[in-house]
Amino acid sequence: MYKTIKKMLNEMRYELIEEIARNRKVETDDLKDKIGDIYDLADNERDRQLSHILSDRDRKKLVEIDEALERIEDKTYGICEECGKRVTSNRLKIMPFARLxxxxxxxxxxxxxxxxxxxxxxxxxxxxxxxxxxxx
The missing domain is CATH 1.20.5 (Single alpha-helices involved in coiled-coils or other helix-helix interfaces)
Structure with a gap:
């Protein structure tokens, strides 16, 4: 029933894992190149903090995707966790990890x-x- 959504969630999961891995590689490469003046160091620190914020957001999204995949397996996917009614298919297509x-x-x-x-x-x-x- 939810094969298409499950496939979409798995693709999103794979892309996020790739993105997180790329960000980590950039962070470690940046640490190797941290030679420069104070302005370069400030720019590098700002970029590192921004990258950290984005990767935190990606990690949270990854958890939401994993939980949605678990709900598909548990047969509770598409049911609002608050009121128990069905979440519309349009909402699930737009946001496949929606809980409400x-x-x-x-x-x-x-x-x-x-x-x-x-x-x-x-x-x-x-x-x-x-x-x-x-x-x-």
Whole structure:
């Protein structure tokens, strides 16, 4: 039933593994070539950090792909982990490692934004409390 998606996930997995390997090779090559002035070193460090961020993102995506492949094997693939309803085939074609249906994903993102604003407000209030205590 999900042969096409499984094939797509395996191809994505292979490409990500290749990309991670290329990034690691570039990082090790960069370490060998770290001779230069302070500006070269700063550029190299910035590039290394960017590469690290990208490879972290790739690793997370690789985990998501592996988990989707496990769900296919477990026969739980395509079922929303939040509400238990079917994830639409269009969503799975676009994002084959999706865990949530569109509705639950939207609610999750909305809640995440709400929590982010709430956290920022709490921190602002805490800093005001600390300032007021210091004035007393």
């Amino acid at each position: 249906c569109i509705t639950c994903k939207s609610e999750s993102e909305h809640l995440g934004q709400f929590n982010k604003v709430e956290d920022e407000t709490s921190y602002r209030n805490l800093s005001n409390i600390n300032t007021e205590e210091a004035e007393e």
